[in-house]
Amino acid sequence: MRLAFSIALRFLKSSKGQTALIVLGIAIGVSVQIFIGSLITGLQKSLVDKTVGSASQITVESVTEGDYIQDSADKMVAIQKSNPDEIINLMAVAQGPAILKTPDDSTTIILRGFDWEDAEGIYKIKERLTTGNLGNNRNDIIVGQDLAEKLNVAVGDTIEMITPTGMKDNFLVTGIFDLQIKSLNESWILTNLNTAQTFLETNEGVSRIEMQVNDVFGADLVALDVERALNDETLTVTNWKIENAALLSGLSGQTASSLMIQVFVMISVVLGIASVLAISVVQKSRQIGILKAMGMHNQRASLVFLFQGVLLGILGAIAGVGLGVGLSWSFATFVVNADGTSVVPLYIDWYFIGISAGIAILASTLASLIPAIRVSKLDPMEVIKNG
């Protein structure tokens, strides 16, 4: 082993130019893999984050529309327990339609009430507040920016709302929010949980329980855990993957195509290494022949070339990781939007990089198998006869 390794090392050192070329070839392969992988993953992460990052990823609702969930606090404890590692930002929402009346206009809105602190996780309302503050008193509300403009309402104004059941009350606007989605800005009025529960007569019930998960792509599995933990036929559990099937199929198409590119890059790297090592067997056949004449066994002679493959793979993988990370970083840093943010945010997944490097080492070892087999068949007589 030791001799085979030191001969392999010496062979690589003695033809530095050739070694550098193969290492560069592997490095480029690995770096393209890392770059494409990071790019696609970054793109997908940012897309998913924009789509469901600020929305409920798993939602528990009543099967019958308009019914409220009672004992929500107990149910939330049960939900959290069903998968404590994954479930985050758990919150209860009391919501219902109402008609909003101003002296010269009226419009239908959705009143949503929740605990401001709980809602911070998903909706980050504090960040989205453009003016005023979150009202904690009874009948304090905040209004979407577009709705406020449409109705000409400002912080400090009082507005009147009527529920479909005929409940009527006055509310004080304490803030204006901007969720960056026009339809929500036009139709949502947010308030604290108490106000919504009283006005909508939910009898301390809530309309839905919302939550997010750590691994967004595992939301469907966590949803199953939640369903099992609740074990209540009157409730239905939905997750974002069902609601965004088109997006998901787009993402998986993207993943598959990036995988294809990576596979072909790796195949070309393997072929490159195999052919260069095959040439090197011809170049070194004299040396191998004489080593065998001196008693070196076939397997050991093969090991010389296997070690060369492994060494080239390791060197190429290290250089490739550096190059790939550098390339991804440069792309994220220099390819930017008008506002200076990255077109695709940098996403470095060391696990993925480790796998890419591992595959490169494995592939170059496999590539060296062909020359290794050739070497084991080399007859020292051929070399001695032909000089």
Added chain:
Amino acid sequence: MADFVVQTKNVNKVYGKTVKTTALHDLSIGFEAGSFNAIIGESGSGKSTLLNIIGTLDRPTQGEVIINGVSTKNMTKGALGDLRNETLGFVFQFHYLLPEFTALENVLMPYRIAQGKADKKSIERAKEILDLVGLKKVENNLSVNMSGGQQQRTAIARALMNHPKIILADEPTGNLDSQTTDGVYQLFRKINEELGTTFIIITHDRRVAEKADRIVEITDGSVTLDVIK
């Protein structure tokens, strides 16, 4: 019966499958331990084939080779490799040194093939042999940075590394000038006398052959002359 360190029994060697060429014809010959033998013959007479068969690099079509009293007929490639490593030393017309390694490392190679790592003792021995062949000063030179004579002497030193019983040399001075040739043969003789190593040398050079204890002439795959002085 004489004490043969190596012996061939009715060895035939036929090359080719459709057009058959007989290189050795029912050849039986033995070489005594510690003897200094020269094999001469025209080119194509089969002398190199005989040497390669004796050296277990090639297998006879028929017959057997006995080295150290053991038949090599049914040995595996690995066992033959070990036998070559421990018992035989080769010197060819071309030195076949590994150009990536220094003279000292080349000399150590047979030892490392057997043991893996060169220990202090073996390095000392390699240095002694290099001193014996007069290459102490260039022991750390890469083999490509040495003269033809130095390269061939390094190859001889390498052949001696594992205390072989037999040294097989195929026109070892074919590429050297006459002065260097003399030096190499004096060296062979010295080793033969001091270490008792058996030498079987193929040569074209009559002058060289005449200095041997025994001259064997091969013609068309058979022994036509066998003179023991």
